[in-house]
Amino acid sequence: MDPQRRKPVKGRNPRRERARLSRVEGRQAVLEMLRSGRPIDRLLVAEGRRGRTWEELLQAAEARQVPIEWVAPDDLNRLSQTGRHQGVIAEGPAPAPWSLGELLQTLAPREEALLLACDQVQDPHNLGALIRSADAAGADGVVVPARRSATVTPAVERVAAGATSYLPWVEVVNLARALVQLQEAGFWVMGLDPAGARNLWEVELPPRLVVVVGSEGAGLRPLVRQRCDELIRIPMRGHVSSLNVSVAGALCLFEVLRRRILAEEAEGTSPPARGGA
Secondary structure (H helix, E strand, C coil): CCCCCCCCCCCCCHHHCCCCEEEEECHHHHHHHHHHCCCCCEEEEECCCCCHHHHHHHHHHHHCCCCEEEECHHHHHHHCCCCCCCCEEEEEECCCCECHHHHHHHHCCCCCEEEEEECCCCCHHHHHHHHHHHHHCCCCEEEEECCCCCCCCHHHHHHHCCHHHCCCEEEECCHHHHHHHHHHCCCEEEEECCCCCEECCCCCCCCEEEEEECECCCECCHHHHHHCCEEEECCCCCCCCCCCHHHHHHHHHHHHHHHHHHHHHHHCCCCCCCCCC
C-alpha cells in the first residue's frame, strides 16, 4: 500500500462482524477491498480479461490467497446487482456497522477527527459518492440513521470505489441524539444549509468536526438542524439555487482538508498530498 494512503481506523471489536453475504462489484472497489484486508470468500472474474489493471487485481488476490473463479460473462451478468460489474465480483461477509460508542472510543485520543453525517440521504449513488469523497478527504467515519436512509449495497460500494472497505460505517436509531453524543465528545457539529447565516469560507473549522448533509429533497430535518452548532452555506454566484448533496458534501470536506494541509505546511508537518481526479 502506498505509504501516503490514509490507513483505516483501527480498534474494531471483531465479534461484531456478521455473516451476511456481500457482493462488491467493479475493478476499483474490488481492488481496494483486497488492499484493505477485508475478508473475501472468492473472486469471480469474467473469462478473457487481460491487461495491467487485471494483473494488479489478480496479483493482489493471489497474495491474499483468495480463490479466483473464471466464469462466463453471461453468468457474471446474472449475478450482478448493479449491472456494471466491469468483469469482476468479490463475495464475502458484509461488515457490520460500528456502534457510535465504538467509534468515539477509537477517536477519543485524537485531537483532530472528521466525521460525515448523512441525514436520510436515500439515493445510493449520492451516498456512494459521499463516502468516496469522505475517504479521499481523510474523514474518520460516516454516520447515518438506521431508517429511511440508503445503506451499504453493491450499488453504493461500486460508486464509492472501495472507500467502504476503509471508512467506519455507523448506523444510529436517532441522528439528532447521536449529534448530541458527538458534541459531548468534543465535536463541533456543522450543518450544510442554503439558509446558513455564514458561508463555508468564513467559518472556523475546529479540529474535531462533524459535517452534516441533508436529504436530496428536504435537506436537514428540523430536529437535526436544531442540534447543529452552526448552519453554513456554500457561496454561489450562478443561477441555480442549490447543489447536489454529494457535490455540496465534497466541497465542504475538501475545504476542511485544504485548511488542515495549509496548517500542517505552516508547521512543517504536512506529508506530500496524493494527487487524484
